[in-house]
Amino acid sequence: MLFENGTVSALFFASIAMNLLMTILIAIFCVRTRQTKYIALLAFTLLATAYQVFSWCYHSSTELQQALFWLKWHSNTVTLLLIAYYLTFALWLDDRRFIKFTLVVAACGGALLVWGLLKPLPLRFDTISALQHISVFTTEKVAVVRGEPGIAGYFLHAYALSVIGLMMVMSVVTFVSRRRFYGFILLMVVLIQLTGAMIGVLIDNGLINLFYVAGFAVILIDILICFVLAIESLANTDSLYKELDERARLEHAITQLAEGFRVTDSERFYESMLRSLYELSGARYIFIGLKHDDTAVPRINTHCVMKDGVVIDNFSYTLSGTPCEVAAQSEVCVYSEGVARLFPEDKMLTDLQLESYIGTPLLGDGEVDGLLVLLHDTPFIPDKKLLQAIEIFAARATAEIRREQTEIRLRQMAYFDYGTQLPNQARLFEVLNSSYAHSQQDGTTSVMMLFDLDRFTEVNRNYGYDTGEHVLRVLGLRLGNYVGDDIFIARNAGDEFAVVLQNLTAAPEAATKIHWEAIRAIIRQPIDIEGIALVVDCSMGAVLYPNQTQNRYDVIRAAETALQQAKHGGRGSMKLFDPQQLAHLDRQREIERGLVIALQSSAQLSVAYQPKVTQHGQCHGAEALLRWEHPTQGFISPAEFIPVAENSALILKLGDWVINNVCGQLEAWFAQGLPSSFVVSVNVSALQFAEDDFVSTILDTVAKYQVKPANIEFELTETGLLQNMDFAVQRLNRLIEAGFSVSLDDFGTGYSSLSYLRELPLHVLKIDKSFVDKVHDESSAELIRSIISIGHHMDLRIVAEGTETSDQVDLLSEMGCEFFQGYYFSRPLPPHHFLNWCMDGRLSECLLCNL
Incomplete structure (x- = not known):
């Protein structure tokens, strides 16, 4: 072996060691990510290592046959290396247009590989003249085969230049697509590889005395690749931390949303929901609004509004000329910037100088019940996760709104009388309990007035039950108009009605008589029954509480007793409950x-x-x-x-x-x-x-x-x-x-x-x-x-x-x-x-x- 301890040997040893180190690092990335681009890069570094080993063996040969053997494997490895080389960068840049060319590159490289395996001599030469040992670095010699290049050699060089040319185009496209960092790296790689390839051509033609340096160029390429990997790893780590932070915030928000299922107070539920959205988005304003189409102009009445994380008063505004009008017709409406300029008729946007808008409709049974809106005073581009979170929150808000609406309908059914459209006995009991407690606490007096229609059975008997129901319905509408802030009227049972006067501070007996006269006048107004003016009268019993009763359970009983006294004393009259009767009632109960x-x-x-x-x-x-x-x-x-x-x-x-x-x-x-x-x-x-x-x-x-x-x-x-x-x-x-x-x-x-x-x-x-x-x-x-x-x-x-x-x-x-x-x-x-x-x-x- 030549140059066992020389500079050339050290260069090749360092190159191979560096390639192996790069291979290990890239293999670790392959195990962690299992992505195709890292697998291709691993194949590239392995082939580069093999190429450098074959180059070392070739240049250190002492005999011609030994040199030809290693040169043949060296040339065949070049074809495989170029395929992996191209595929690695095509996958790395994730450009489908260049990935498609991989088949062409692989086909050409495969053909050259088969040619090189079948050809007795290396691809670079058709004839061999001698094995020369040329001097490099003045004191060291390397082995170089001399001969005549053939068509296979020219194909090999043309193939290499074609691949390098495609990669040059790839770097230009990368620059154009504003991925300038990757474009710059790719350009450096292409230039380094082109330099190594040109030196190889000059060595093959005997124009310079030097060993093949393309393998060293690959070292530089690997270093650049690892540099890119390091930067990408740091970026991925930073991105991962951000993602983990966003995920934690999202999980916290979802957890709070789940907690909302256990909140029985709707107001607290909406506040919790908007606060979670505020933590996720940092929006200046967030609100949930209900759509009202019962007016001439559709409006949004806010259900809960939050500014900078603090709940503020609700408001109402028309939909026309606002982004909410658009949001009410689509799934999610996003204006990242300039929303106030796009909707100049929206006074709220212009007055508050808001920049971005995110709105999603609250859809229930295919109909828009309302909107969930986020507003920023700076440009804001929501990411995919935030939009998904907004959709989740919107769905939950829709479910809550529907629950409230169902509860209202059920309460309407449970607490209102269908025939008269007045509150029923169940609602009467609630009002009595509440007013009794308030009167005791505030030191005021409330009045329970119970009245029924005199001889109403005769109306049913003489005119029929349909007429009787019509009479009750008409009286219910009249009494409903008499209801006020402190005047509650309900249908107790049959033709019996109850009136509750709440929070009387002075002269409750006088007030009772005044209301009795007014109610009796309402009842006695003629009712048209198929052209007949029917006049009905009523009798009433009244009780002052808590003055005349010991507890809230005695109120209705006392009023009923007073009503019976009024009937016995002559119909069409009102009797105030005699407290002495309460002792009699208690005695009867005892x-x-x-x-x-x-x-x-x-x-x-x-x-x-x-x-x-x-x-x-x-x-x-x-x-x-x-x-x-x-x-x-x-x-x-x-x-x-x-x-x-x-x-x-x-x-x-x-x-x-x-x-x-x-x-x-x-x-x-x-x-x-x-x-x-x-x-x-x-x-x-x-x-x-x-x-x-x-x-x-x-x-x-x-x-x-x-x-x-x-x-x-x-x-x-x-x-x-x-x-x-x-x-x-x-x-x-x-x-x-x-x-x-x-x-x-x-x-x-x-x-x-x-x-x-x-x-x-x-x-x-x-x-x-x-x-x-x-x-x-x-x-x-x-x-x-x-x-x-x-x-x-x-x-x-x-x-x-x-x-x-x-x-x-x-x-x-x-x-x-x-x-x-x-x-x-x-x-x-x-x-x-x-x-x-x-x-x-x-x-x-x-x-x-x-x-």
Whole structure:
């Protein structure tokens, strides 16, 4: 080997080492990026290294055959190197026009490679004359083959120059496309490569004595490439940091957007959204606006506005002549600069001297609901990620707007009455709760006015329900016009309406009367019904709260009580709630709760029995009377709890309890010696009497206790029977057929009509205590004589209730009354006392008479 330790050897060694180092660095880029351009560059550096190795071996040969061997591989490597050379720069510049020429370059290089492999001599020569050792650097020699260049050699040089020429064109195009840095690098590479190629041609033609330096040119090329890679790596790192920063900001914004799903307050949701967009874009102004087409000129009413990250007041503006008009017709509208000059009619843009505009429509079901807009006072070019983020935020804002609209529609359905277009009872409760709390807090007074239409059922009956609904609809529209800031009106139920006067600071009673007169005047205005002027009137009850109530739950109850007082006092009037009534209402509620508990335990309830006797005290039977002994309040009068039970339907359970108790007591008495023909009368309420299974339940009960129906007499009042005469007659006949007897209680206090008395199947007629008390009055006495005469004429037994003196008994006996019931003979007695009373010689004669 020549130049083992010389300068040439050092140059080649350094060149090969540098190429290997570049190869390793580029291989690392290949592993990290896996991009085609780095793979091509790796192939180029590997071939460059092989080229330099073959050059070193060739120039250090000592024999001709050895030199020819290495020169042949050296020439063949050149063809492959040129292909990789061109492809690397074409891919690096990412220009499809030059990438397409790679096939031509590869085809020509491939043909030369095949030619070089088949040709016995290297491509550079057709004939070989000798192997010369020429001097370089004065003291060192290198081997060079001398011979005659052939056509293959010329093709090789032409091919190399063609590739270099294409790369020259590539550098010019790169300059033109404003990629001047890459264009400059490519130009340097081309010039270096052209210099190396020209030196090779001169060496082949024997014009200069030098070794091939093209490999060293490749070293410079590799250095330039690595320099470019380093710069690009720094740029990529900086870009990566920026991308990571933008990604972090975007993720933060998306996270905040996701947090917005848990925000129940829409205002906070929009503020959070705009603040996230502000952090992403740095926009001077950001706003969400809703589009309104219900006016002559379409407008945008902002829903939330932010300036420099701070929420400011909302505003409204027309769409015409603004970029928002354009944005409302496209997906995303971007004006990077000069937007104020492009839209001179947009006063906001010109006054605020804004430069850039980004707007995207809020699309719901294909319709534009509104806009999301970002405004900068400097030129601003949004990147792709920001635009994607804006689209995400717009979609979320659209969903929120649609949710709000749906909520409004649902609230409209839930809180408004369809027939009258007024708020309904649910909304009334909300307003009452709110106004009650505010009145307590502020020390003001509010008024609940409850009114309904007088004799409205007659309107439905005479004109039909359609007309009735029309009347309510007309009144709803009138009352809706009366509503004010502190005047709330709702439909409570049916033909009943409620008016709430809020925040009255002085003279609430006077204000109530004024509003009553005004509302009544509104109601009394004629309503046209097919040419007929229909006039309706109303009655009203009012309550002042919190003055007249203890809590908000009493407001409606108090107003209803006042309304009932107004109706009882005469229709077409207004009554203010009497606070004393509240105690009565509370007492009723307390009694109702107590009755429920008493029915569950039964220990508080009992039945007392008051004898029914003849003038001489002979017992004919007894009346069962319910008694309630409260554990803390003591005895509670039936006159107090029975009406409460009737109003709350507890009377049904009480009635069942009494029937079962009476039948059980009769069974016990019969076992103790009481005659089996003994009769106990039981009071039956109208509600109990109207139950479908009343008769069957009674029959099951008497059968359960082995009591005969003849032992039970049912006492009913006139009002309970006359609600439905046909039904009453039918039900009474069923009872009588089953073996029960029937008594008409409190006769004379109700309808007292002979016509119905003649139709009802009865056994006993009871004269009310109110008549007995006045038996000494001539007028009352004549009435009692008439009642007794009518009863006898109808074969009814007559019982006088409430007899308390011997004079009363004597007078009633003279009039023809047969049986008596009252304190004169006995108070109501507990079961064991009653049995003792009966067994005290008072039954025998009566029972023998088979009464």
